[in-house]
Each structure stands twice: as C-alpha cells, then as structure tokens.
Amino acid sequence: MxxxxxxxxxxxxxxxxxxxxxxxxxxxxxxxxxxxxxxxxxxxxxxxxxxxxxxxxxxxxxxxxxxxxxxGSLSLARASMREIALPYLGDLFDATGENVHLAVLDGTDVVFLARLAGHRSVEILTTTGSRLPATTTATGRVLLAHAAADVRESALTSPIAAETQHTTTDPETLRAELADIARAGYCVADRQLADDAVAVAAPIRDASARVAAAVAVVGRRETTSVAHLVPAVVTTATGVARSLGYRRPARRRV
Missing domain, CATH: 1.10.10.10 (Winged helix-like DNA-binding domain superfamily/Winged helix DNA-binding domain)
Structure with missing residues (x-):
C-alpha cells in the first residue's frame, strides 16, 4: 500500500x-x-x-x-560566500564589462548566488537564485570536475539536453572534458548554453581546500577574447579563495 x-x-x-x-x-x-x-x-x-x-x-x-x-538569508555559509565574493565580482565586471556569475553546486544543478550584468552584456538565461543543469554551464562543469565521483556520475548518466547544436551531450566526451578542466584549473564553455555566448569559469576553494563555488564570465562570442578572460577569472577565483581562508599548499623542495 x-x-x-x-x-x-x-x-x-x-x-x-x-x-x-x-x-x-x-x-x-x-x-x-x-x-x-x-x-x-x-x-x-x-x-x-x-x-x-x-x-x-x-x-x-x-x-x-x-x-x-x-x-534563505540565514544560510550563513552561502550568504557569507556571496558577501565575500561580491567585491571581487565587481572588479571582474568592471574589467570585462560582461556577465559575471557566482554559483554553487546543488545535487547535479548549479544555483547562482550572484549575477552582475551590464546593458551591453550578452543576453543569458540566468538570474540570482536560478538554477540550471551543471552539465550545460561553465560554472557547473568546473564544479562537477571537482565534485564527488557519485555526483559527477549522476550528472553524466542523466539525459543531457542540447541547448544549442554545439552543446556537448555525449557522456564520454563530457567525462573527458571534466578531467581536462580539473587539470587545467578553469573551464571554457563555447556556445554550450547560447549560440552567441562563450564562458570562462574557475573554481573557488574554501579554507578546507574544498571547491565550494565557481566564478565565471559570460561574453559575446564574436567580441570576447578567451585568452584575456582566463587569467582575469582565475585571479578573481584566487582572490575570493584567499578571503575564504584558502592557502595553496607549499611546494615540496626536491
């Protein structure tokens, strides 16, 4: 019954x-x-x-x-994350003039904690508080690349919607891309969510060295220089991580 x-x-x-x-x-x-x-x-x-x-x-x-x-505002960890990150996001927005996102992983979705956008920014679907499948966004792929294996596999074994004709929907191809993202330390998502958009995202680590969030810039593909965005996004992620208490492990001397 x-x-x-x-x-x-x-x-x-x-x-x-x-x-x-x-x-x-x-x-x-x-x-x-x-x-x-x-x-x-x-x-x-x-x-x-x-x-x-x-x-x-x-x-x-x-x-x-x-x-x-x-x-919702009593969720201290995420509220604190957002408040700490906002000044860095503002600097990134001033430097690029493009959409800037802060997102966290919730199951196999990403939830956007903050979004900064200008009048000339490329039009995108996200708003503060909205969620999207992690497999279709740059922030989501960064977070999945560093997520627990069972979370990552759950996302990869679920149907992946083709938002554009360029969206990576093959699980094996995406699995390889996630491995590359984990090694590189950033993600470039080209025309994955919109035909005229390209996104660059990087992971944000907290004091325990866990990847707790991701920051991204989404720009118009025709006018955006990915080569310039990558160091800007990685630097922003590093700044937020340091403010959260993360310290990169010292390299061992040989």
Whole structure:
C-alpha cells in the first residue's frame, strides 16, 4: 500500500510549483502543478500565505513571500560566500564589462548566488537564485570536475539536453572534458548554453581546500577574447579563495 504524502510534503509541493519561469500562479494552477485537490490546495495556500511564505497580488495570483527570503538569508555559509565574493565580482565586471556569475553546486544543478550584468552584456538565461543543469554551464562543469565521483556520475548518466547544436551531450566526451578542466584549473564553455555566448569559469576553494563555488564570465562570442578572460577569472577565483581562508599548499623542495 502506497504511503500518503505527509502534510509537510504537500506544503513543499506547493512551494515547488514556483520557479523563475513561473513566479506567479493562480490557485488552480497550484493545485494542478502540485497534483492536489483544489480544496486541499486552497487550505495549504491559505496556511502558507498566513505564515508569509506566499503573497497574493491584486489580480489573485500567488508568488513567493519575503518570509522565504528571510529564511534563505540565514544560510550563513552561502550568504557569507556571496558577501565575500561580491567585491571581487565587481572588479571582474568592471574589467570585462560582461556577465559575471557566482554559483554553487546543488545535487547535479548549479544555483547562482550572484549575477552582475551590464546593458551591453550578452543576453543569458540566468538570474540570482536560478538554477540550471551543471552539465550545460561553465560554472557547473568546473564544479562537477571537482565534485564527488557519485555526483559527477549522476550528472553524466542523466539525459543531457542540447541547448544549442554545439552543446556537448555525449557522456564520454563530457567525462573527458571534466578531467581536462580539473587539470587545467578553469573551464571554457563555447556556445554550450547560447549560440552567441562563450564562458570562462574557475573554481573557488574554501579554507578546507574544498571547491565550494565557481566564478565565471559570460561574453559575446564574436567580441570576447578567451585568452584575456582566463587569467582575469582565475585571479578573481584566487582572490575570493584567499578571503575564504584558502592557502595553496607549499611546494615540496626536491
């Protein structure tokens, strides 16, 4: 006999209906997306709205409330990472004039903690707080290259969507690319997510030497010099890592 979802699971299913693509939903849409009877959805939405997790607008649509943002800000490790990295990201943006990203790995997805973009930057899909499959982004590939083997294999054995005709979707090819990224210390992703974009990313290590995040610049392919971006991105990642307490191991003398 299949177990019935708990109240907590149903509440979470309501919250999970919202995304960057669907930031506002009607009660009927919530019920359909969560697979709940309309009466149950009405009760759960009412509880979440009363608590502050959902807010209803003047047109009757619901969107995520500030209470969730407040709780999210209590995730000290990631909030601290973002605050420490922002000055370095700002310097990188000033130097390149292109989209600058800070991302972390969550399962086999990347979640973007920060994004800086200018009016002339190439148009891309990411926003602060959004997520994408790690296999399709430069930051994601850097993070997968340094992730635990089981996480990496889970990403490689899942279907890899072809966002463009140039997206690497073959698991064996991507596995080799991840090995190259781990050795090189940076990633170049050419037309993987958009036909007119090229991205360069580098890993950020924390005080324990673990790769905790990645920084990237995404530029317009026709006007971006990858050769100039690589040292700028690697230098930024190194600066953030040092501020997090990372110290490169001293080389042994022979």
């Amino acid at each position: 299949e177990a019935r979802p708990t109240s907590a699971a149903r509440l979470l299913s309501v919250l999970d209906c919202f995304s960057a693509q669907t930031p506002v939903r009607s009660l009927t849409e919530i019920a359909q997306a969560a697979g709940l009877p309309l009466s149950t959805a009405h009760r759960l939405v009412g509880e979440l709205a009363e608590w502050g997790a959902l807010t209803r607008d003047e047109h009757g649509g619901y969107h995520l409330g500030l209470k969730l943002w407040e709780l």
